[in-house]
Amino acid sequence: QSNKIEKAVSAAHTFLQKNPKHEMTLRYLNYYRTMVDVDEYLVDLEAPPYEPIFVRSVKLYNNGDFRSSAADMEQALAGYYKAYEDCLAGCEGAYEVEEFKDFYPAIAGDQAGGWGLAGLMLGVWGSVGCSNWYLLPDHFVSVLQCKVDCETELTPNVGGFFVEKFVATMYHYLQFAYYKLNDMRNAVRGVSSYMLFDPGDAVMQQNLVYYRFHRERWRLQEEDFEPRPEAVRYHNRTAAQKKMLDFARQYLQADDEMEVDGDEGAEAWDLPSDGEFEGEGDYEEGFFAEWLQEPKAKGDRADQGS
Template sequence: INVATLQFSFLSIVLQALLSSSRGSLEPYDLLYNNAVDAFYRSDYKDVVRYMEGALSSYAEVRQTKVRCRLRCQDQHPFDSVTMDLQFFDVVLRRSNCQNECVEEKVGTQSMHKVSEDVNQDFQRRIPYNYLQLAYQKLKQLDKAAAAAHTYFQANPEHVEMDQNLEQYKALEGTDQDHFVDREARPHQMSFSAGVKLYDSADYKGAIAQFEEALQEYYKADVECRALCQGPQRFEEQDHVLYRYSLYELVSDHFTQALHCEHECVRDLSTRPGRLSPMENYLPLHYDYLQFAYFQMNMVEEAMECAQSYLLFHEGDEFMTENVEYYREAVVNTLPSSSVLVCVFVCVCTVGGPLVYDSVRLVQNSKALNGTQRVLLDDVISVDECAELTNLTVTMAGDGYRGKMSPHTPNERFEGATVLKTLQYGYEGRVPLKSARLFYDASERARRIIESYFLLNSTLHFSYTHLVCRTAIAGQQDHRNDLSHPIHADNCLLDPEANECWKEPPAYTYRDYSALLYLNGDFEGGEFIFTEMDAKTVTAQVKPKCGRMVGFSSGGENPHGVRAVTRGQRCAVALWFTLDPLFRELERLQADEVMQALDNQSSQSQWDTSLNINPKDEL
């Protein structure tokens, strides 16, 4: 190919593009969307439905047309045999012309379908479904209204009004559970969620089918996502007034942005609508579930293939490498499937480590508590120590909740104190110093027990510690149907609708383990409960009493809450721990220094008595 030939090819392509007429006709979705919004404000709900459904259909058709055309033109004009710059540009031009002709044949002139960023964001946020649910409601088409509301809410889970609308739809005659469907659901995520539910119920055959389908849908969605990255790209530096560029720099900028876009497909495909963070380890987790499910079905060769696939993502993973070796030996020697197998994420050991202190008794382990990474212990502290710590709370009478006396329910009053604050008061003589030191020592005892029992290989650090009492308010306990503390998880945002827990702010994502050390049991209500991810199904219940401690991992595997305290006062030491030293509790480090100073009889040391301590919410 010489320069003259390339120039002729380029001019021919440009001429064809200028002279070509639209052979397809698809009304632009931004125009339909605007018409629907106008109709909504005119209260013409039939037109709202007609235009908005048309806009959604047009939006989907434009997207699918771009995907099909780009994939087809990519196959017709590959870069495989390109060895020179001119050949590269020739392929780029031919591929571009192919895509333009293909798209315009299906949807019409592309300039008609150039849509503003604001409109595109509205469609990504599923705003059209908000209009649709209101329009369908006015038209008395409740089944379609329920579907539209559910679809919108999946991408906007913080929308309080839509949540209330959904509850109303569920209570209305003419709607049933089948009407609450996500019209924009992504097939690969649906199959994955279905597979997890079947796996958790030990239906391994059904789980295998769902996970295999999820993988097929995932890779299909990945191809489509990458195809959409082949279009025009925006390079922000080109907007700078001093930006100077040549042809090569422009081409380089474009393909750099395209590669970045393709890289983001991994995040996009593992992020549920309305969420900022992707599901952790999403794609490899398919193979982890599959390898164990196949093993349970005695399909060892398939299990080995999935384990080896997992290692492509996490090369050298110790546990999965052991599984591969086991499978390989099982294939050769046809070992029975009842042998012991290590599972990376989905199997958790139920046998704990030593309890450190002779007086501490194991009451229930994870299996008895119907979950994972859970433990219930008694006699962590004595009756006298419980009484002393309870009196400490009464003496200090601080709220500990940023000034809120009833942070979780208006029917109870909350009071609490931190370790550093009690030591400060003890140093000043406002509370017994012996009691303040007991609080410090009891929390350290709890930390050592949790670290040892859960067989942690690294040091467990304090993230936050709070001695807290909640008291039932007289005259406000009749017909209570709320909880003392709503169902939640400690390091992620619990999403019962999606059956997920999102590790993103404002959750304390760095927390790894939690513990509650109870000081009394002479009250009514106040039981600690574990639930399923639906925040409704109770899996275990703990009745507090002096010296009893419940410990558990802080993630979405352990949703929990507290039943209403209907009479008396419930007191406990709440503790959160982290394995990351960067998130150690600053107040605890200061308390360590105070204790060291006291132990060294350095009572002359001066320290700030006006500390403004704002404890965080807890159980």
């Protein structure tokens, strides 16, 4: 019986990581507290491998062990990117047909977006083996939505709170840890990588000004101020996916349609006469798809001791 309660505690805790405000599960967990000491069983059974490494890195950072913190954060960052690639791959595959749509949305990619988006659609079509063109828009949107959701799905819940801007947060910790280790090149690249995701951050803007002011002292070159390549790839990919999803939802999905009974439809349509098709038409017309302080940490104890 005790073993089952322990498993129930772990299961409830795991569910609450993604649903922290679920009242029924919270009540269950409070009930279990009256039966056993639940703290040792509060284990997230579905925690990705990078999550405990990230938490450990933050603790080391707050304790002033910046070398170990930077090493762990690099490991957590690499683990996240691997999990992200796995998540994207999981979005590809067979598509379950739930309803049949009109043919017109299927050709909307070519009509509205030119071959750029049509080529993307062909890539999705070819990779998943879809042989029915009329299924393509829904399949395309479904895959894109899944890929956009990967970022949210992989965001860890630490202490009951989701880590906002998780990737940017890891680069923030790295830049300050490297600064403390006097590794200015990696510190600067951490700042530049962070600002890909939050260019308006005042603290990071100030840090970048500080590094540029002292660039000769630390022998920094202009290329040292470039973001890290993996950060650029991730930022560009996530931004492009969100734009494509917005475009697809606007142009590739069918509008709601009304069904008509009997001959009502024929009367409602103002059908063109044969005369409108006489003479030269316009269908042959072409078109062209033509101030200076040391770098700051934001709200961390390391800032207070620096």
